[in-house]
Amino acid sequence: MTYLPTHKLELVCALTDAERAAVHAACAHETSIPTGSDMARDGDRPGFSTVLLEGWACRYKIAGNGKRQIMCFHLPGDWVDIHSYFIRTMDHSVRAVTDCRVAQIPHLRVRQLLGEHPRLAQLIWHQTMLDSSVFREWVLNLGARRADQRLAHLLCEVRTRLNELGMINGEAFELPLNQVDLADCIGVSTVHLNRVLQLLRKRGLVSIGRRTVTITDWQGLVSAADFDASYLHLEDGPFTCELYGLGEATTAVGG
Amino acid sequence: MTYLPTHKLELVCALTDAERAAVHAACAHETSIPTGSDMARDGDRPGFSTVLLEGWACRYKIAGNGKRQIMCFHLPGDWVDIHSYFIRTMDHSVRAVTDCRVAQIPHLRVRQLLGEHPRLAQLIWHQTMLDSSVFREWVLNLGARRADQRLAHLLCEVRTRLNELGMINGEAFELPLNQVDLADCIGVSTVHLNRVLQLLRKRGLVSIGRRTVTITDWQGLVSAADFDASYLHLEDGPFTCELYGLGEATTAVGG
């Protein structure tokens, strides 16, 4: 199933027909990115921003010692690198975790879109603020929790976000990551990751098989992870419009 | 010395008189925040955004196990929590590390400012993207480096940012943090922090005294830290204007 690039924006505030049309027009040019390849690489100066339409992507960096650190995942509907519009040189890489469909919007087009639709600009800005919020939680996760908690936390975050997109069946979901990837998320060796994974299994919290995760004790996992979904700001949505003064009008904000 | 709230914006792109005046007007209401007190607390719903005029602030979160994780520092000129305009409920706290002077801009006023000055909106958005970039580097730092490297990296980042503001004398600068604070930045116990600190001293890289840091071997510290300043995007500045099409005009972007 394909998630339109307006999907996440509309969770925060309903778009006008004109706004929706403008986004769709900007996203007209679709491309496929195969599993494991980079959509953008550290040091690149891409001339476009990417919207993920289908598949999983992740952002990562490589440290001088060769260790890879994954810093977040992107799911269908995410504006993966709108930041490249503002900061020309990539300071990290973005990789397709699965086969992906993306829309590449030339920066000139982005500029036009944001300029002509101030409400859209604010909604996309809002998205980038949510990304920041996730980064902060990852900083907390890496800095203040044990490896088993970190892994549990990651699983909680992924489940919650997939659930928001309706990509969960019962308590099971597809996780297109191997143990090397998971280890690179929570900052441990693969050997240790394997051990904490077994710990979570032994405690009856999750059951992880070939690319499939089943959460057998959600409450247990949440408390093991010290997980509090409020940093994802899922339920803030409906209110924010009102705050912005972003009613249904097509007119610019403020003034 | 006081850094005007336009200082950082102008590093990216010169403002028009009208824009500068609008920012100054919005920042008219100044407040003092004493050392150690919180400007905003996790769970709060502040009705204003804060611009730091003088002093140091930090953002932090407390994990369920009681551990505090600091996630970034803010220096004079930073728009500390513009994100509270978009995301009403704070998902972390902001603390005054030293006595601070701040301007509190009511969200309604923020809305007005961003609506009436699209160029300003983009420049402030740009700032928030730089914040994200720092968060990502901290994720890498915590996930992929040893404690001694993390500490060295923190010192490199702080020095570089202070240098940008002209707050360095020679190779010495004032660091208003005690070892507990430093430990909470790099995610280790205070005891261990003290030990890695001694390590850096013993290696002749830094000399840290009462709130003062002197970097005795900058190149050594940089390489020990695996520090690459490109994530701070200091030299990207002049170019970006051109990219935005944000000349000197006061007219809205795009169109």
Place this chain on the structure above:
DNA sequence: CGCCTATTTGATCTGATTCAAACAATGTGG
């Protein structure tokens, strides 16, 4: 001086790494 806070030290224990190898699952070509 005596009090308070911040830094330093020592000893012990645990979480996590490393190296090395075994094992399981999948895919490929003969």
Place this chain on the structure above:
DNA sequence: CCACATTGTTTGAATCAGATCAAATAGGCG
């Protein structure tokens, strides 16, 4: 269908980074 390579997961043992607990020392400061 088997032999084989390939990739991903699991196990063991030795070692190291970092936590914890407890106490000592060093600076400010009233």
